[in-house]
Amino acid sequence: MNYKQKSTEHRAQSTDKNNLLSISYVLFSLVCVLCSVFFCLSSAHAKVYIDITSPALRKLPISISYTGPEGAKEIPEIVKNDLDFAGIFYLIDPDISGAEITAKISVETAEEIKADVTLFDLINNKEVFRKKYTASRNILRTLAHSISDDIFKEITGREGIFRTKIAYIVSSYGKNSLHMMDWDGYSQTRVISIGLTLSHIWSPDSQYLVYSSERNKMWEIYSLNLRNYREMTLFSSKGINLVGGISHNNQIAFSSSKDGSPEIYVMNLNGSGSKKLTKSLGIDVSPVFSPDGSQIVFVSDRGGTPQIYIMDSDGTRIRRLTFEGVYNTSPAWSPDGKWIAFVGRKNGNNQIFMIKSDSTDLRQLTENRNNENPTFSPDGMFIAFDSDRDGSKGIYLMSINGERQKRITPKDIKAMNPKWSPYIK
Amino acid sequence: MKKVLILVLIIFAVGCAKKYVKETEEPVRAKPEAAVEAPKEVKVEEKIIPREVAPTPVLQAQEPAFELKDALFDYDKYDIRPDARVALDSVAAWLNKNKNINILIEGHCDERGTNEYNLALGEKRATAARDYLIARGVASTKINTISYGEEKPICTEQNEACYQKNRRAHFVVTK
Numbered sequence: 001m002n003y004k005q006k007s008t009e010h011r012a013q014s015t016d017k018n019n020l021l022s023i024s025y026v027l028f029s030l031v032c033v034l035c036s037v038f039f040c041l042s043s044a045h046a047k048v049y050i051d052i053t054s055p056a057l058r059k060l061p062i063s064i065s066y067t068g069p070e071g072a073k074e075i076p077e078i079v080k081n082d083l084d085f086a087g088i089f090y091l092i093d094p095d096i097s098g099a100e101i102t103a104k105i106s107v108e109t110a111e112e113i114k115a116d117v118t119l120f121d122l123i124n125n126k127e128v129f130r131k132k133y134t135a136s137r138n139i140l141r142t143l144a145h146s147i148s149d150d151i152f153k154e155i156t157g158r159e160g161i162f163r164t165k166i167a168y169i170v171s172s173y174g175k176n177s178l179h180m181m182d183w184d185g186y187s188q189t190r191v192i193s194i195g196l197t198l199s200h201i202w203s204p205d206s207q208y209l210v211y212s213s214e215r216n217k218m219w220e221i222y223s224l225n226l227r228n229y230r231e232m233t234l235f236s237s238k239g240i241n242l243v244g245g246i247s248h249n250n251q252i253a254f255s256s257s258k259d260g261s262p263e264i265y266v267m268n269l270n271g272s273g274s275k276k277l278t279k280s281l282g283i284d285v286s287p288v289f290s291p292d293g294s295q296i297v298f299v300s301d302r303g304g305t306p307q308i309y310i311m312d313s314d315g316t317r318i319r320r321l322t323f324e325g326v327y328n329t330s331p332a333w334s335p336d337g338k339w340i341a342f343v344g345r346k347n348g349n350n351q352i353f354m355i356k357s358d359s360t361d362l363r364q365l366t367e368n369r370n371n372e373n374p375t376f377s378p379d380g381m382f383i384a385f386d387s388d389r390d391g392s393k394g395i396y397l398m399s400i401n402g403e404r405q406k407r408i409t410p411k412d413i414k415a416m417n418p419k420w421s422p423y424i425k
Numbered sequence: 426m427k428k429v430l431i432l433v434l435i436i437f438a439v440g441c442a443k444k445y446v447k448e449t450e451e452p453v454r455a456k457p458e459a460a461v462e463a464p465k466e467v468k469v470e471e472k473i474i475p476r477e478v479a480p481t482p483v484l485q486a487q488e489p490a491f492e493l494k495d496a497l498f499d500y501d502k503y504d505i506r507p508d509a510r511v512a513l514d515s516v517a518a519w520l521n522k523n524k525n526i527n528i529l530i531e532g533h534c535d536e537r538g539t540n541e542y543n544l545a546l547g548e549k550r551a552t553a554a555r556d557y558l559i560a561r562g563v564a565s566t567k568i569n570t571i572s573y574g575e576e577k578p579i580c581t582e583q584n585e586a587c588y589q590k591n592r593r594a595h596f597v598v599t600k
Contacts, residue, residue, distance in 0.1 A: 174577050196576055199541055217529065217571050219544075240548045240572050242541055255545065260552065262545040285545040299542055305501070306542055327501065329542040343539050350539065372539050417540060 068107030078144035185408030234271030245288035253287035277315030517561035535588035547572035554594035
């Protein structure tokens with residue numbers, strides 16, 4: 001019996017090791033691709049072709065052409081998929097006229113991929129961007145996403161989200177493990193499989209994941225350094241300890257029932273300086289900082305039902321945000337600070353809503369079965385969430401007006417609780 | 426002065442743009458050290474992961490001498506119902522008779538709420554059950570609590586009968 005248990009432990013360990021190896025390698029390689037990005041920054045703001053903040057946004061017709069070996073044909077496909085999802089381009093076949101911008105991707109490949117990308121303004125008949133990319137084959141997708149980011153930046157003047165990651169939970173046989181993947185659902189990697197992991201957040205520099213796991217009948221808060229895979233226990237006490245959010249200056253907000261009832265606390269990223277902010281008899285949970293760090297949105301049942309409240313980040317000036325319905329939870333603050341996305345129960349199902357932080361302009365974004373755990377992309381244009389609309393829970397993306405909802409995780413795994421990373425620098 | 430500055434900036438920008446288009450950048454190679462670097466990472470791994478996955482002494486769950494019935498809860502609630510009192514009274518009586526026994530109370534929820542809130546709700550259910558037992562004379566030192574929220578259901582069908590089974594405080598004898 002004992003022996004059996006040991007051999008299982010060992011297997012788990014070696015699988016983890018392989019996973020960890022691949023992650024550290026991916027992170028390392030990422031740096032290499034990034035190096036080439038910095039060269040072109042000087043010319044980045046030459047002309048903005050699309051003002052994505054404009055209410056009368058006109059989609060830009062763009063064509064993507066490719067020359068190179070079959071083996072790297074994925075690259076233009078990934079770039080097309082990225083640009084298509086951005087929602088601000090019309091992708092036009094390069095053989096048909098009508099494009100205003102054309103991107104030419106040419107690849108020569110062997111062990112290493114060398115790609116040459118030019119962007120040509122067909123209206124003004126001039127080349128506006130040219131860059132070479134080199135990367136090893138195993139990070140082909142990262143290379144392609146870098147090309148998408150560069151094209152997006154050249155055309156909009158803004159950072160693209162195509163190299164960002166989503167951390168999420170995979171649930172199987174009563175075990176919850178922490179995974180991460182590219183924003184488009186590819187490159188899924190297991191990060192932590194020990195214990196039962198529930199909540200997790202990214203540090204502002206994307207270098208740490210902070211999460212709550214139940215191990216040995218204790219809910220503790222851990223941080224994992226994604227560079228060297230060192231895990232640290234940040235907070236430990238009896239009861240539940242659940243991370244909610246992290247501020248731009250690395251203050252972690254969490255809910256702990258160490259004194260009896262779940263209350264909101266803050267502490268530093270290294271686990272020091274914990275401070276209690278709320279005091280109520282009921283439940284206070286899911287605290288998330290506003291982007292400027294001055295306020296915290298959280299869930300409380302102090303009014304009789306779970307509702308969303310906002311307070312100043314020192315715990316003062318508590319005011320209620322949601323008034324419709326009897327069950328509103330899981331708040332996420334938009335990167336521009338204007339909106340709170342949350343889960344509200346309507347006709348027996350959970351749906352994703354958005355409301356302005358002054359309690360006005362309530363909008364429902366989903367309507368099919370249950371939709372939970374919203375998280376904003378770092379540019380604030382998209383929301384990732386989980387849904388059981390296709391049977392088993394999976395992760396979906398949509399634009400913030402509720403359009404273009406699509407599943408990005410396979411149907412044979414139960415995936416939930418997505419958390420979108422900040423920009424990957 | 427301002428105009429001159431702007432002019433200088435424009436010249437600079439134009440210069441930059443031209444230079445940019447003409448020259449192609451130095452390709453940045455995936456560093457050959459990558460292969461060397463990776464095994465290094467693994468070594469760090471080996472040091473750390475065993476600590477992470479080291480078998481932790483799990484509280485041994487034993488079958489109690491007689492069945493400790495779950496205390497059930499209403500939807501989204503954590504107050505003790507009359508039928509839950511009956512269940513808890515018998516748990517208290519049994520614990521008061523068997524002074525050497527410790528228990529763990531697990532708080533559970535049905536799947537309809539959201540995960541984080543349900544974890545807090547399960548915690549409130551477990552502590553409500555604990556507080557009831559303490560009021561019935563059970564020593565607080567003999568009771569530990571844990572919440573699993575909606576993560577460990579005993580019933581996975583989507584109907585009220587099943588939801589009710591999952592909304593519970595469950596008692597596990599630990600010593």
